[in-house]
Amino acid sequence: MDKHNPSFIIFSGGTACNHIANAFQSITASVCYVLAISDNGGSTSELLRILGGPAIGDLRSRLTRLITTDSTDVVERLAIKELMSYRLPSDGSESSIREEWYLIVDGRHKLWNQISVEKKETIRGFLVAFNSEILKRAHKQFNFRNGSIGNFFLTGARLFFGSLEAAIFLFSAITGIREPTYVLPCINTNHSAAIAAILENGQILRGQCEISHPGLNSDKHCKSVNPIDAFSKLAMPNSPVQTEDESFDRIRNDNLVFSKTADDKLDSAIRRIYYMNEYGQEIYPLPNPKVISHLNQRDFLVYSIGSLYTSLLPNLILRRVGAAISHSPSLRFKVLILNGTPDRETDGYTALEFISTITNALNESQLIDARHKYYDQHSDQHDTLLTSHYYPNDAYPRPVDHGFRQWPPPPPAPLCTQHFHTDNSSSTSLVQHLLKHNGSSSIPGSGASSPGYRTPPFPPELVPNLPPSSYITHLVYLTNSKIPVDVPAIENLGIKCIPVQGELSTSEPRYTADTLQHLIERLLTSSD
Known part of the structure; x- marks a missing residue:
């Protein structure tokens, strides 16, 4: 590792990591941000309803945050940043909101005043392309309320090029964000990637909004779609679906406006997160190949602050990610920056449970790899089973009932009941945990629990059970953290704990970019 020119790969969400991004950018420009594309709230929800595709809100948020103003064209860059960050009003009449949008797309809005003609027409061209796609679907009545101009631009570019990464490249080129700084979607796709x-x-709970921040008008106990209706209605609660006998004014998107601070607790703790298709069935996407490449080349891995289950884990549960992190030839530091406060997803969690959740997610990533490899090696028998009329819809089972909470904190933590020991023979291993809950032949991926379906039993020795230290080497936490940190227990797992002073101007635990920067620089120069 070059201590004078380190490189970072950062798994993060959108807004939470934005205010600490300078901690990394001030050290080096060689930073790769990996972001999930599964958010279905706010302006993005309306784009998904009308146009489909990946969620680009967090990508746009990070890209605009990275626009630098230390160049000769600072006035123009600030103007472009303001344009890409601008949102149409969230209240007021629909006609007035549409009128402001038309001023922007026509090039007559004041937001264009400080932008050069060539860049103005380039940006406006893709806004026009976006508007054209909306007009083609006028019967769906796109709602411009709270709409993000940056989201509209990225969507227009994605549709024009047929590539999300091409749209990101165009955004970076126009705004002056150059390599070696990268902003990568965790999955490179033109399709939606929903989580449950x-x-x-x-x-x-289906969809990030329902998990993390339900819409202000959403029904907390919304029913799932009957499978018989799956081909006429998306299997997503609160999806604004219009039938032939409904008038246009009854279309409602409950995810368009939401509050991240609303105190609406989950009915129960989250067991696991998984990807699903539009009919609610679990799927196992491959990650963006560039993510794996960066994991094998970078020096410093950061699990950033943000929503644990909806911002961080969608990156980690992907196939090959767990193996890439645990076996990376280059990663020297694997640092978890602990949130300062709990949220709806992690109410009552301790630092040990954050570590437990990340460990289990990355072990599950490797479990999917192991299942895929095993059944690929048994392809002849598996192909025969695939053609059998006894093959049920969920015969390639999703491990939704197996817990995956192998690295819990000691009592009296309410969510976990087992202890981690360095000697696996004296602890309940993940394999034993799975066997206990599912029977001797019902390992996830075996399909043995499905009636009428026979498959080669998945060997228990192939189930990954790597310890937390394989994925996390350091835990950074605030001295006034509202999330309990049991330092002796964590360091007993082989993870070094580093306390930092938070922002002094507020009583709320909050990181500052300067403090994190100094901490990272000390780590890079240390001999540990």
Whole structure:
């Protein structure tokens, strides 16, 4: 590792990591940000309803944050940053909101005043392309309320090029964000990538909004779609679906406006997160190949602050990610920056439970890899089973009922009941945990629990059970953190704990970019 020119890869969400991004950018420009594309709230929800595709809100948020103003064209860059960050009003009449949008797309809005003609027409061209796609779907009545101009631009560019990464490249080129700074979607796709959560009580929440921040008008106990209706209605609660006998004024998007600070607790703790298709079935996407490449080349891995289950884990549960992190030839530091306060997803959590959740997610990533490899090696028998009329819809089962809470904190933490020991023979391993809950032949991926379906039993020795220290080497936490940190227990796992002083101007625990920068620089120069 070059201590004078380190490189970072950062798994993060959108807004939470934005205010500490300078901690990394001030050290080096060689920073790769990996962001999930599964958010279905706010302006993005309306784009998904009308146009489909990946969620680009967090990508746009990070890209605009990285626009620098230390160049000769500072006035123009600030103007472009303001344009890409601008949102149409969230209240007022629909006609007045549309009128402001038309001023922007026509090039007559004051936001264009400080932008050169060539860049103005380039940006406006993709806004026009976006508007054209909306007009083609006028019967769906796109709602411009709270709409993000940056989101509209990225969507227009993605549709024009047929590539999300091409749209990101165009945004970076126009705004002056140059390599070696990268902003990568965790999955490189033109399709939607939705997530779901299963709670400890068995309840399933579909979509990031329902998990993290339900819409202000949404029904907390919205029913799932009957499978018989799956081809006429998306299997997503609160999806604004219009039938032939409904008038246009009854279309409602409950995810368009939401509050991240609303005190609406989950009915039960989250057991696990998984990806699903539009009919609610679990899927196992491949990650963006560039993410794996960066994990094998970078020096410093950061699990950033943000929503644990909806911002961080969608990056980690992807196939090959767990193996890339645990076996990276280059990663020297794997640092978890602990949130300062709990949120709806992590109410009552301790630092040990953050570590437990990340460990289990990355072990699950490797479990999916192991299942895929095993059944690929048994392809002849598996192909025969695939053609059998006994093959049920969920015969390639999703491990939604297996817990995956192998690295819990000691009592009296309420969510976990087992202890981690360095000697696996004296602890309940993940394999034993799975066998206990599912029977001797019902390892996730075996399909043995499905009636009428026979498959080669998945060997228990292939189930990954790596310890937390394989994925996390350091825990950074605030001295006034509202999330309990049991330092001796964490360091007993082989993870070094580093306290930092938070922002002094507020009583709320909050990181500052300067403090984190100094901490990272000390780590880079240390001999540990």
